[in-house]
Amino acid sequence: MAMIRVNSEMAGSVWKLLVAVGDEVAEGADLLLLESMKMEIPVAAPAKGKVAEIRVEEGETVAEGQLLLVLAS
Amino acid sequence: MSGGDRLAAVERARAALQDASRGEALARQRGRGKLTARERIAGLLDPGSFRETGGFALAEAEGAGPPPQPADGVVTGTGRIEGRAVAVLAQDFSVAGGSIGRIGTAKTVHAVETAIARGLPLVMLLDGGGHRIQDGQDARSFAHASPLIRTLARASGWVPLVALMLGPGFAAPTNFAGFSDLVVMVRGLSTMGMAGPALVKAATGEALDQEALGGAALQAGAQGLADLAVETEAEALALARRFLGYLPANARAAPPHAPCDDPAERREEALLTLVPEDRRKGFDVREAIAGIADRGSVLELKPRHAANMVTALARLDGRPVGILANQSLRLGGIIDAAAAEKGARFIAFCDAYGLPLVSLIDVPGFLIGSAAERSRLGRRSAKLPFEWAHATVPRISVVLRKGYGLGYIAMAGGRSMEADAAFAWPSAEICAMSIEGSVDIAHRREVEAAPDPAAHRQALIEGIRARTGALRAAEGFGLDDVIDPRDTRARIIEVLRQCETRRHGGLPPKKRAIPPI
Incomplete structure (x- = not known):
């Protein structure tokens, strides 16, 4: 089993978490919404897998490259 | 050796080059x-x-x-x-x-x-x-x-x-x-x-x-x-x-027109509701491209690279064109260094081979912050306007939604790049920076001093928003027209038919252009 780290591609804040730990997600499914420059920025699953860890909370500010969550694939 | 023998020797040598004579080489390639x-x-x-x-x-x-x-x-x-x-x-x-x-x-x-x-x-x-x-x-x-x-x-x-x-x-x-x-x-x-x-x-x-x-x-x-x-x-x-099939044989030849059975006046009903009411939400700009272009004519290039900037070859009324579009589903449509380079190279390419350019604008701006600076966006962002300024092909801009700041200029919005037609959909909002951001910067003290700061901030935001719409943009003649989204295809084709011989140019007598990167 591979652990896939999903990092933020840009600076912003966590607008909405769309998954919980243990959820099975398909490749391309939206995991969470960031908010940056007044736009919702969906963060999609790079592969199908199970949400193993969520490392951010709604409202939290994140930097580019920051770890958002981990998928077990 | 007779002439016939010499010719036969040539043909034997030619046959030896063919796959049928090179069984081992063929098998090796098959094996891979x-x-x-x-x-x-x-x-x-x-x-x-x-x-x-x-x-x-x-x-x-x-x-x-x-x-x-x-x-x-x-x-x-x-x-x-x-x-x-x-x-x-x-x-x-x-x-x-x-x-x-x-x-x-x-x-x-x-x-x-x-x-x-x-x-x-x-x-x-x-x-x-x-x-x-x-x-x-x-x-x-x-x-x-x-x-x-x-x-x-x-x-x-x-x-x-x-x-x-x-x-x-x-x-x-x-x-x-x-x-x-x-x-x-x-x-x-x-x-x-x-x-x-x-x-x-x-x-x-x-x-x-x-x-x-x-x-x-x-x-x-x-x-x-x-x-x-x-x-x-x-x-x-x-x-x-x-x-x-989209390109001429060389830069001096005309791009090939294909026969077109898709009516130029075809109205695309879906475009009326493509832009979401919630302006934070993304929408798939490729649906706009598909609705505007001749049926089945779209060939998207680099779909998996810098997807926030869509670049596609397409035909309009049989004419090959290049379409540039901000994709709000990806990074909100923000232009980062990769998107700027992708767009700039595409403009240069279309210009080289005489393909008119269509710019579909929904841009919240260039990327800002430390990541932007690390990527040398200051210099790399300049490549987009640089290529517009040197291109000589007809170009048409349509503001679908956001036309913000330098991004709006880099997408050839309004009068920035001498567009042959500058259109906007009724959903357009055009201004120099994020409305919320401008209120927070320019009116911070005023908001803090207000009896209800949140309500005052919201009122200021609404006040500015009322001045950033499509009709307001057309009032100042920054745009040619506000168009019905369903007629976008017909309106673009109408202009392209009239601009067939249009050549932008008029550069000062420099020896050559110096690209920013």
């Missing part, structure tokens, strides 16, 4: 799951149209030397695609790993020079490992270097260049791809990069496999050196044929 160089050429060109040049060329044998190398590892010549002439070269991996020897280099240069001299598109079918080591490790030979890269650089912008990566393509072939207007890779078969894993390991100690170093997923994705990744060689060959 690949077509041969000659099969690829047959798949690319109209049947029976290939005319080979230099088929009898052999590598120079020195002393005991290597065994004869048929055609010295590269098959070159001319042929036709949909009846139109092209030049072609195909590296033969079954000959010394497709490596480039001295005669093979001369043949390759000759193929590029033929394309230049005759004004023909060049299709390169690449499957090789770069320089032939035996030839390269001798200064007597290598000091000459090679005019190939210079020749390709000079061909770029004069004739369309296509590179199909059909095997290992580290080193020299990667450089060829860098000059090419279409680069296609086959998943699991193609690699590209500055050097292959063995050389990287030997030189730096870094251990990587081929896919991780330069596979299709990487090069057509994050790196963006390839335009498209496909599953089979046949798909790659078909893409080359399709791509050239």
